[in-house]
Amino acid sequence: MSTIVNDIEVIKANHTKIHDIDFNNLKFGHVFSDHMLECDYKDGKWHTPKVVPYAPISLDPSAKIFHYGQSIFEGMKAYKDEDDNILLFRPLDNFKRLNISAKRLAIPELPEAFFMDGLKTLLKVDSDWIPKKEGSSLYIRPFIFATGKGFHASPADEYKFIISTAPSGAYFAGKVKVLIEEKYSRSANGGVGFAKAGGNYAGQFYPTQLAVKKGYQQVIWTDDNTHEYIEEAGAMNIFVRINDTLITGPTSDRILDGITRKSIIELAKTEGIPVEVRKITVSEVVEAAKNGTLKEMFGAGTAAVISPIAGFGYKNEDFDLPELENTFASSLKKRITDIQTNKAEDPFGWRYKV
Amino acid sequence: MSTIVNDIEVIKANHTKIHDIDFNNLKFGHVFSDHMLECDYKDGKWHTPKVVPYAPISLDPSAKIFHYGQSIFEGMKAYKDEDDNILLFRPLDNFKRLNISAKRLAIPELPEAFFMDGLKTLLKVDSDWIPKKEGSSLYIRPFIFATGKGFHASPADEYKFIISTAPSGAYFAGKVKVLIEEKYSRSANGGVGFAKAGGNYAGQFYPTQLAVKKGYQQVIWTDDNTHEYIEEAGAMNIFVRINDTLITGPTSDRILDGITRKSIIELAKTEGIPVEVRKITVSEVVEAAKNGTLKEMFGAGTAAVISPIAGFGYKNEDFDLPELENTFASSLKKRITDIQTNKAEDPFGWRYKV
Ligand SMILES: Cc1ncc(COP(=O)(O)O)c(C=O)c1O
Numbered sequence: 028m029s030t031i032v033n034d035i036e037v038i039k040a041n042h043t044k045i046h047d048i049d050f051n052n053l054k055f056g057h058v059f060s061d062h063m064l065e066c067d068y069k070d071g072k073w074h075t076p077k078v079v080p081y082a083p084i085s086l087d088p089s090a091k092i093f094h095y096g097q098s099i100f101e102g103m104k105a106y107k108d109e110d111d112n113i114l115l116f117r118p119l120d121n122f123k124r125l126n127i128s129a130k131r132l133a134i135p136e137l138p139e140a141f142f143m144d145g146l147k148t149l150l151k152v153d154s155d156w157i158p159k160k161e162g163s164s165l166y167i168r169p170f171i172f173a174t175g176k177g178f179h180a181s182p183a184d185e186y187k188f189i190i191s192t193a194p195s196g197a198y199f200a201g202k203v204k205v206l207i208e209e210k211y212s213r214s215a216n217g218g219v220g221f222a223k224a225g226g227n228y229a230g231q232f233y234p235t236q237l238a239v240k241k242g243y244q245q246v247i248w249t250d251d252n253t254h255e256y257i258e259e260a261g262a263m264n265i266f267v268r269i270n271d272t273l274i275t276g277p278t279s280d281r282i283l284d285g286i287t288r289k290s291i292i293e294l295a296k297t298e299g300i301p302v303e304v305r306k307i308t309v310s311e312v313v314e315a316a317k318n319g320t321l322k323e324m325f326g327a328g329t330a331a332v333i334s335p336i337a338g339f340g341y342k343n344e345d346f347d348l349p350e351l352e353n354t355f356a357s358s359l360k361k362r363i364t365d366i367q368t369n370k371a372e373d374p375f376g377w378r379y380k381v
Numbered sequence: 382m383s384t385i386v387n388d389i390e391v392i393k394a395n396h397t398k399i400h401d402i403d404f405n406n407l408k409f410g411h412v413f414s415d416h417m418l419e420c421d422y423k424d425g426k427w428h429t430p431k432v433v434p435y436a437p438i439s440l441d442p443s444a445k446i447f448h449y450g451q452s453i454f455e456g457m458k459a460y461k462d463e464d465d466n467i468l469l470f471r472p473l474d475n476f477k478r479l480n481i482s483a484k485r486l487a488i489p490e491l492p493e494a495f496f497m498d499g500l501k502t503l504l505k506v507d508s509d510w511i512p513k514k515e516g517s518s519l520y521i522r523p524f525i526f527a528t529g530k531g532f533h534a535s536p537a538d539e540y541k542f543i544i545s546t547a548p549s550g551a552y553f554a555g556k557v558k559v560l561i562e563e564k565y566s567r568s569a570n571g572g573v574g575f576a577k578a579g580g581n582y583a584g585q586f587y588p589t590q591l592a593v594k595k596g597y598q599q600v601i602w603t604d605d606n607t608h609e610y611i612e613e614a615g616a617m618n619i620f621v622r623i624n625d626t627l628i629t630g631p632t633s634d635r636i637l638d639g640i641t642r643k644s645i646i647e648l649a650k651t652e653g654i655p656v657e658v659r660k661i662t663v664s665e666v667v668e669a670a671k672n673g674t675l676k677e678m679f680g681a682g683t684a685a686v687i688s689p690i691a692g693f694g695y696k697n698e699d700f701d702l703p704e705l706e707n708t709f710a711s712s713l714k715k716r717i718t719d720i721q722t723n724k725a726e727d728p729f730g731w732r733y734k735v
């Protein structure tokens with residue numbers, strides 16, 4: 028049986044899995060809500076999406092996703108406020124970035140209405156899946172991949188766009204130690220680093236495994252040419268606080284233009300925190316760590332929100348960061364999550380009521 | 382009903398599609414044989430492969446292949462000689478390279494027997510699919526992708542290895558014009574360019590589309606830092622002939638170590654052709670084109686075999702290559718295909734009888 032919500036057809040699941048879920052002990056991205064949005068590109072256009080039960084996808088073995096890595100994704104979160112309003116954070120920015128990624132990966136761009144109406148309908152249908160516990164949220168994963176067939180290294184003629192959601196707890200358990208990378212790289216000049224392309228992530232796994240073996244949780248990527256500049260982490264942009272100035276690298280064709288990053292830059296300014304957007308060298312960070320002016324480092328991203336970095340490794344040396352009482356990280360994290368969850372005013376117009 | 386061949390279980394398709402195929406007009410990688418090899422990694426190990434009917438694969442929407450690009454592949458060809466022997470070319474090199482790719486993409490390495498016995502069994506079962514027409518062959522596509530679930534940027538815990546085959550004609554129709562790239566890049570230092578990782582290919586599609594719009598068929602990639610050095614093409618290594626010397630760039634962590642490339646280097650030596658393996662600058666190629674010492678350029682790869690390049694574009698200028706009578710490309714192509722198809726002696730031990 029199907030109904031129509033916001034012009035989108037909804038085919039409901041026969042039974043809900045929601046009672047199997049312990050909402051007080053949610054991991055990240057581990058259990059999936061009852062429904063998903065599904066939308067197909069074929070015959071040269073995107074067709075109207077549908078909300079359907081979350082179910083396996085069937086693909087030809089020659090589907091290009093398996094061979095040529097044509098896939099992109101986004102990461103967003105939905106929250107519920109006291110009055111059970113469903114809230115998003117700057118969703119149009121995710122939509123725009125999805126299409127920036129699409130273009131670079133030769134994937135046909137998606138119409139805005141299919142994304143926004145589809146997402147809103149999906150969230151209404153699965154609104155019971157949005158956790159209300161502090162620190163939890165409904166993680167939203169929009170993604171597009173090549174379903175078109177053939178062993179020929181060229182763009183596919185068919186694609187699938189899906190939005191699936193997962194009630195989630197914190198991304199990292201506890202503080203994070205990072206390794207500043209000297210050998211491996213995440214992206215090339217003129218490459219796809221600025222896109223949320225699947226292949227960017229797979230390439231990070233092996234160097235990250237090596238870092239994990241040495242006792243770190245994440246790698247901080249540096250430029251592939253000199254390894255002298257700090258770029259970003261696996262799924263977070265990086266901020267460094269030297270004395271009382273907050274510094275983050277400029278985005279480029281190698282670095283993702285993070286929505287959390289740019290929100291933090293604006294928030295910090297309104298808090299009177301001096302912010303510099305400029306290249307950061309590894310040596311100045313090491314120097315600042317040695318002379319005590321390095322006060323904080325943190326990662327910023329939708330999944331991890333703001334993740335304080337407890338220390339970093341570089342060239343077989345370990346550097347610990349001080350344990351301050353009042354950090355930029357904690358005050359900025361409180362401000363951004365208060366805006367996201369409707370606990371504070373939103374002078375920026377970032378919050379989006381579904 | 383299932384039988385056992387080479388220790389591998391074979392589940393036969395109920396009917397064959399072979400009579401629908403026009404073996405005289407084969408495109409490349411477009412139609413697929415009746416069976417495929419399927420092998421799963423779970424519970425920490427690869428399980429014995431099976432030959433099964435070619436059929437769709439069912440995957441959870443959160444399978445990591447869709448999100449994090451964890452996929453690798455190989456490309457090989459099978460031939461039949463006059464006596465209907467099934468022949469491969471240096472298959473162990475493909476197996477080894479698959480595991481080199483696997484390691485870099487944090488995919489568990491595959492046991493040699495699963496690859497080789499699986500492949501041989503599959504080829505015996507589908508031996509009628511191996512074209513005998515000159516210039517045609519059975520293209521073989523071994524690939525591995527992440528089936529494990531979860532929206533978390535970390536290696537999957539489950540994978541699928543498949544070998545599928547496609548009776549194929551020529552990869553390119555006619556001569557190829559290439560554009561030497563000045564802006565976009567294929568791979569980073571310390572990246573995954575040397576691996577046959579899916580993401581390497583998707584990243585090339587958009588710049589290649591731009592080149593196609595300008596009238597070229599392929600892009601010649603240059604290094605991402607200076608764009609001054611010739612690296613390789615989308616699915617081919619590149620050779621340049623200046624006067625009577627054949628030159629090809631050295632492999633690196635940005636460039637695929639092609640099996641055709643290394644075979645050509647050896648063949649050329651036995652033919653008395655001087656071969657240099659060294660960095661090639663774009664400016665020397667342009668210079669040689671201008672002063673008439675650039676005699677040939679060609680791409681070398683399993684799919685395209687040896688593909689003569691008719692001309693190249695660089696900085697809005699077009700350079701045509703001369704049309705010679707007896708080219709290195711044509712004599713080397715004849716030698717390598719004669720070895721592959723058992724029309725000539727194989728002093729190197731490259732040919733492999735199944
Ligand atoms: C590589 C990378 N950098 C940075 C980010 C942070 O971006 P955002 O704040 O938009 O989530 C992400 C995750 O989304 C990412 O994958």
Ligand SMILES: Cc1ncc(COP(=O)(O)O)c(C=O)c1O
Binds near residue numbers: 637640
């Ligand atoms: C990027 C790239 N370079 C070169 C080659 C040629 O390698 P091989 O001769 O082993 O097929 C291929 C194709 O296999 C390739 O994908």
